[in-house]
Amino acid sequence: MGEPKKPLRTIDAPFVVLGPSGVSIRDRLKGLTAEDDTLLRLLAERLGSLASRDLAARCADGLEHSTDTWAARKRGLTGQSSSRWAGSITKATHDQWALARRGQAAHLNSLDAGIRTLRHRLSLPVGEKGSKHAPGGYRSKYEWFQKTRRLHVLEDRRAAVAADHEAGRVQVVRGGRKLLNTRHNLKAAQLTEAQWRERWESARWFLAADGESGKRYGNETIRVTPDGEVSIKLPAPLAEYANAKHGRYVLAAKVAFAHRGEEWADRIEGNRAVAYRIHLDVARGRWYLDASWTRPLVRTIPLEAARAKGMVGVDTNAGHFAAWHLDAHGNPTGRPRRFSYDLSGTAEHRDAQIRHAISQLLHWAKRTGVAAIAIEDLDFQTEKTREKHGRKKRFRQLISGIPTGRLKARLVSMAVETGLSIVAVDPAYTSQWGAQHWHRPMTAPRHTTTRHDAASIAIARRALGHPIRRRTAPPRAHQSDVHGHRTIQAGSGFRGREETRRPVTDRGHEPPARMRNNERTRATSAPKTVRDARSDGQWVQDSLLLTE
Incomplete structure (x- = not known):
């Protein structure tokens, strides 16, 4: 007799994803004078130096950090800048330390997963085949020996990371580790040492201020008036550069936010908190001003309302989105659509490709008349380890090519602006059952349906509350009398x-x-x-x- 079938795991119910928790807009500071540029560089460099010292002090405190040590650091920074600049610097320091702490915990979990897999495979005889849900033994004694060495390396690495985690030690690079490592590969990056140095110093600058509700225009440190005038509260050591009252410096440039300008204007006129950040794009030689604020997390529409007009199912793949429109009864209408993207190249290029593909998807979904888009609640963080998939390098690259985290953030924020909601469904068996029940029936002589298209139907039907199977169970004898x-x-x-x-x-x-x-x-x-x-x-x- 064959092996008994493994029971299906419990499938979670679909839910409407909450809207974005924050908003960020940007505009260029045009028309800056030479004095403005000099002042911005001087101020950002000074505050960046203070931020570096404060981060070093916070990392030295480790788990011994308390409100008293925070207050002591803030008092020390206040004398060298101002109370508001000190508050912005210490808050940014705490956020950066917490981010490094979360990354350290994630790295520790990844090492644990790799060690468990190695120990399991090393415990099996050489050449033993694996099952569908568990890997088998290694194929040769040589590979088994090399994996024992790999196990010792991971165990030593985990011990070092665990010791740092228990002691509260984190590794943080102000300016970014990627840019730091570029210093050793200037030829490959096509940069000179002077160009790299300029980028490195600008990345370590600090010129950001948190918003304050109830204050004039929502921010006392960096203030932007409704007509676009930008003024900065200078710290005490730079008070001699002020060109306005109360130690403020007014820039010659004016901003006009084209995107969300009305929402921003409503906030500052109501004196609600708006955070600002001024930064320099070294490659272009341009200064930019970012405005951001938070808003309460709300569910756009109930799940029943999202299902009323049908749904667009989206299957996320490495290189494209496969989408199909289904009516409210779960029937596919029209033909499937495919929205491609290329994730090679720089981070800016990858991000632009994702945004372009999502924009095309949202515009098409809007034309179909639906109120929501169904997508799988994917998370491949535990599926990318080389220890689990072994020689399946192509498969690991395929999983890594699916932009799960970036897609979630981009899709939710962009969908809200177009009036669409996002319904997340459990990804269990969508590809398998979609291919089983919808691949062949939806294939026509002049149109070929792929497995990804069939999976998009399965995703949409699950979001609509219908079973993925195309047909109901056949009626039994006198069903209406006995069985219903x-x-x-x-x-x-x-x-x-x-x-x-x-x-x-x-x-x-x-x-x-x-x-x-x-x-x-x-x-x-x-x-x-x-x-x-x-x-x-x-x-x-x-x-x-x-x-x-």
């Missing part, structure tokens, strides 16, 4: 739901209308296909249109 109705029935609002369909055999043997009226001629022949039930005026249940 079918597993799926039409809703109470559909006309003709209580009527019965005539058997297909009766309709197939029924003579054509011309033979019943004795109007058949030699030039014409009886139709060889059975007419559709809808053409006969019969009611057909929408969810069972596609039957074999």
Whole structure:
């Protein structure tokens, strides 16, 4: 006898994803004078130096950090800048330390997963085959030996990371580790040492201020008026550069936010908190101003309202989105769509590709008239380890190429702006069952349906609350008397739901209308296909249109 089938895991119910928790907009500071540029560089360099010292002090505190040490650091920074600049610097320091701490914990979990996999495979005999859900032994003694060495390396690495985690030590590079390592590969980066030095110093600058509710225009440190005037509260050591009252410096440039400008204007006129950040793009030689604020997390629409007009199912793959439009009864309409993207190249190029593909998807979904988009709640953080997949380097690259984290953030924020909601579904068995029940039926002689297209149907049907299977269970003997109705029935609002369909055999043997009226001629022949039930005026249940 074969192995018993593994029971299916519990499938979580679909849910409407909450909207974005924050907003960020940007505008260029045009028309800056030479004095403005000099002042911004001097201020950002000084505050960046203070931020570096504060981060070093915070890392030295480790787990011994408390409100008293925080207050002591802030008092020390206040004398060298101001109370508001000190508050912004210490808050940015705490956020950076917490981010490094979370990254350290994630790295520790990844090492644990790799060690468990190595120990499991090393415990099996050499050459033993694995099952569908568990890897087998290594294929040769040489590979087994090399993996024992790999296990010792991971165990030593984990011990060092665990010791740092317990002691509260983190590794943080102000300016970014990637840019730091570029210093050793200037030729590959096509940069000179002077160009790299300029980028490195600008990345370590600090010129950001948190918003304050109730204060004038939502920010006392960096203030932007409704007409676009930008003024900065200078720290005490730089008070001599002030060109306005109360130690402020007014820039010659004015900003006008084209995107979300009305929302930003409403906030500052109501004196609600708005955070600002001024930074320099060294490659272009341009200064930019970012404005950001938070808003409460709200669910855009209920799940029932999202299902009312149908759904667009999206299957996320490495290189493209496969999408299909389904009506409210779970029937695919039209043809599938594919939105491609290329994740090679720089981070800016990859981000632009994701945004372009999502924009195309949202515009098409808007034209279909749906209120929501269904997508899998994917997370491949535990699926990328080389220890789990071994030599399957191509498969690991495929999983790494699916932009799960970036896609979630981008899709949710961009969908809200177009008036669409996102429904997340459990990704269990969507590809398998979609290919089993929808791949062949949706394939036509002039149109080929891929497995990804079939998976998009399965995703949308799960979001709509329908089973992925195309047909209901066949009726049993005297079902209405003993066993009840079918597993799926039409809703109470559909006309003709209580009527019965005539058997297909009766309709197939029924003579054509011309033979019943004795109007058949030699030039014409009886139709060889059975007419559709809808053409006969019969009611057909929408969810069972596609039957074999």
